[in-house]
Amino acid sequence: MSGALVFSALCLLAAMGTSAGSARASFAFTMAGTLVGLLAALGVLLGPDDWEWTGAFLVGGERMHLRLDGVGAIFLVPVCVIGAAGAAYARAYWPDSDFPGAAARGRAWWNALILCMGLVLTISNGLHFLIAWEAFALCGYFLITLDNRRPEVRKAGWLYLASSHAGTLALMAFFTLLAAHTGTWELGPVRDVPPALFWLALFGFGMKAGFFPCHIWLPSAHANAPSHVSAVMSGVAIKMGVYGIVRFGGWLPVPAEAGQVVIGLGAASAVLGIAFAMAQNDLKRLLAYCSVENIGVILIGLGAAQMARTHGNAAWGQLAIAGALLHVWNHALFKSLLFFGAGSVLHATGTREMSRLGGLGRAMPWTAGLFALGAAAVCGLPPLNGFVGEWLIYLGLFDAATTRAGFAWAVLPAAILLASAGALALAAFIKAGGMIFLGAARTKPAAQAHECGAGMLAPMGVLAAACAVIGLAPGLVWPAIARAAGSWNPAWAHAEKSPFATLGPAQAALAALAAAAGFLLWKKSRANGLRRGLTWDCGYRSPAPRMQYTSGSFAGIVAGWFFRTFGSERKFRRPHGPFPEGSILLERIPETVLERWVEPAGAAITRLSHAALSLQHGRLQAYILYLVVGLAAVGALVFLEGKP
């Protein structure tokens, strides 16, 4: 095991080293490193023992201590899978010929990112964790800003860096306080620390995980990064934040209300995240907001598990945490698939705006099919993997509800909001798929789109296959998930038998029936005579692309419900007279949290600082006056204190 992980790390280092010299060698090293890393993670998940290694040398005065247990391993799997898939996709999507220099830098930072995430997941020392965490955040920054000629990319990178450091600041406080209370930087299950420390960890890791309202950096960073980077950031990097919350929720004594708070944050993220996603016109922004939703789904499961743990390790908690952890995998798979699809669309048409696309499905049938599969998976539809994970979470919530325990009330709104978020996700992805791939092309670039090459389709195919396999045979992944759940809470180590005994075959049967029925209906239609004709569209002679529903009109109903929540800006002038002119309808959905809360707060701080600056003017007399006043004040304090 040690050998495998060392080999994996060395491969990634070699991939970094060769990134500028030979793209092919670098890619081979990346694949070798991620594959071996994946095998090691699976080895831990399917075996009974954790992996542990203590170095003989000191780093920063602390002994190097690595450990890979079930929780770490379950997060390491998507790191390796998406690490490999993204590297393969980048070869075709971001080649040296199109991006001289940037492509090589991209490979170097890519491998560094994977290595750092691996370290974050294995390091078992607070000080080293902080170092690895910071390195990981910086790798992310350099990957996001690969295309640094564009100003919006630099802006997105800056926002990412600033929010990331706000989180890191909280984490520094967290790890320092933890070390102060336990007397050592070593990490592990602890008992005698104030539970309130959990809030610090929740905020610190939450800034990375991007739940609502800590998601401010996420939409712009994911939208402006190259698509393979968006995939790894959205599919894997934000999961490091989730890892932190899961890890320290398991190791620390948490406050009694932690479960309810996490469930509440999760439910808010799920509904608001997907509502914002629905309102976006930029495809990658939509996907980024959808990640906020999925983090919410994971947090709902985690919060329920936390609640169960606080109240006597009820069995439904195991289902909830297993669902949350499975959703970590699932989301990594389908969100990366969707970001790759978005990359292919961007590659083919040069735009991410859905209102400028349309009809791409005819030119790009493979991309369209894979995107549709990813969309169905992200909506949690059977028989794909998204449903399996959400089903486990729901089952945990429903089981909790049937106990009617007083503390479990939070699962009722959570389950209902989760259902609404699922229906909203369906709306958002029908919109995305419909606007991009279906109907008629709305602009010329969309009409001239072409299918992307096999180099981009193959990684998407692999991810889609993984989505299908987990959906059709969920029993395969249950041992790994149960092992991680047991590692998170030893009380659940003796897993109940797979809850998928009936669901798995039912899903497989559903898939087979659907395929058969589709085939039969197609054959029947062909046999009856299939005639091509214009879209009927109420009998118009020549329907034009501009008569189609647009992205904005599709989202209109939902955007109306959330009008006040979004703080939408609207400019509307009705048409007047027989020859109406100058009528206009503009609607902008702002980055509400960023523009309405964070930026005003930042501006206020800046104003305050400017006001303080007026004290600093270079006039010596005034400085002497400050000194005298200050000394007098100190003197007065001493004088008053001296006399009781």
Next chain:
Amino acid sequence: MMIVRIFLWVALAPLLPGLINKVKAWVAGRRGPPVLQLYYDLIRLWQKGVVLSTLASPAFVVAPAVAWVALACAAFLVPLGPAGAGLSFRGDVLLMVYLLALARFCTAWAAMETGSAFGGMGAAREVSYAVLSEAALFAAMLSLAVQTGSVSLVAMLSPTPGAGTLLLAAGLFIVLLAENCHVPFDDPNTHLELTMIHEAMALDHSGPPLAVILHGASMKLLLFAVLLTAAVLPLGSLSPLAAAGALAGGVLLVTIGVGLAESFLARFAFRHVPLLLTMGILLCLFSLLVAWKGGAA
């Protein structure tokens, strides 16, 4: 047994729209189309050719088939009184609700295929209003789960009537009307496309795919009628024969109720639709609260 069950769902489902039309005609003083009209339509459509939009891909034909399979599988999970369900396991209720969502996904996807303004309009309305009806449906299912202490449909649908039963029935009836596109949410008879939801999505379909869509819709209506009846009546405490009779009677009653609602109500303006659906959510939520506080006892 399995064949009988499939036969019941597949063969009896098209009866319901016929009954509804008969009730409407009777209230309006007309003779109306025969009860079996939908059967004739289905047979006719099944033999017709298909006109496929130049913009549409084969998915336009395949999607209705997948939607039909999803609805049929959902129906297979719903217990028919004493006969039980075709397949029952812990958490099957969630699979059922998500199968309905799968059907919605397929229908809406196919509607977007043709690039028709009406397809987009219908799909947008369907998926948006489904957010509310799914919340109501989940609240209803949660309340049944809490009341019976079980998360499997067979046990959940044999509740002892509690204080929340009436609330639940009213809430589920609203969901039934919304999900199956009946007045006051949608008018299945209208020829004004601007006011339609479900029909607007099916406008460009023809021939066998249209038959499949129509049959799927009738099966969905039957599913909701059975669900509503079984959630309200204590079928578990009756003898098998009486339970079967009660179930059939209940479904008939629900169907007549839909027909009466269609006759006596006007379709709501679209801005009022969310309000009525919210009322459905609230009714289901209140029944959930009653169940949570122990109203079943």
